[in-house]
Amino acid sequence: MTEITVKSGALPPSIERFVVAWGEMGEVWGVNRSVAQIHALLYVSERPLSAEEIAERLHLARSNVSNSLRELIAWSLIRRASPLGARRDVYEAEADVFEMVRRIAAGRKAREIDPAIAALRQCVVAAEDDPAVSADVRRRFRTMLDFTQGVAKSFDEVLRLPTPVLARLIKMGGAVARLAGLTSGRAGKRGREKS
Template sequence: MTEITVKTDRLPPAIERFVIAWGEMGEVWGVNRSVSQIHALLYISGQPLSAEEIADRLKLARSNVSTSLRELLSWSLIRRVSVLGERRDFYEAEADVFEMVRRIAANRKAREIDPAVAALRQCLAAAETDPNVPGATCQRFREMLDVTQAVSKSFDEVIDLPTPILAKLIKMGAAVVRLAGLTSTRRTKRSAKPPT
């Protein structure tokens, strides 16, 4: 008896659930749903896909796929690859989850934190030279800039950690805080017993 394989464009349920969930999470993070779904499909597929295949599998317009692929390429989350015997472009996602997270974090920092630091520096510089701006306002600008710069520096340090160290750090979780001798003020306040 000969085995016949019927090719279907329908995604297996587990992959479909992942693609839908990744698209919804992307929207929460401010990323277009189609961009997130295409990224999810390429990440989970394990093989390069053409824009046409992506459009067929996700039931998206070809123009939407092209725009989304350009955005994913700009984030360095996917790459264009050649397939022997094919003239079309194919795409594959970064398979290393730590590298993927690192690239997302670096891009988010560049698009969100770095402009905030630049804006706060400009506001502080303008406020310090304007006699109509109260000293307390300058101090608030200074404090916000200090915190934002500290977050930016910490972000850079974490992003630059080698993957094995980053993986260990993530697995350690709250143990890192305890090891450093630090405690969360929120947790301390919640767990503090009322005075007797």
């Protein structure tokens, strides 16, 4: 049984399955299940929902919903709206999947990759002045730092691509690497030509 039980009949079966599956995937990615399920519910909702409606549809404690909404707002995955004359705030998710993925990716980079780069830089600096650290270990630190910084730079460049360009690159898949001659097919051919 999951932490969150969607009230039977409250949602169409396909939407209920999506909400539950998104919550399960969220847990694998290190996101609280209720946060992921609330995000999923708002993503498929045709109109903004109040915290009370979310709590009712997902059978969650109102305090859990409030905390989860704050986290989703911090990730910029949802926004709060205060309609004129309404007594309650409502929430809606970013509906553009490319923008949503950009925000998730940027948040993950800020929380995971950027601190790793900072730690690696400290290791490189500390190792340079430490005679107990061999030249091989210093080289490994620098290699790891260079690699991680390269990943971060590439990551940032991909996130800045206009949506139509990014969508086209995704559809091309491995064709991009083949076009650049980076896969075994063309790379192997080039290697044989040089021999």
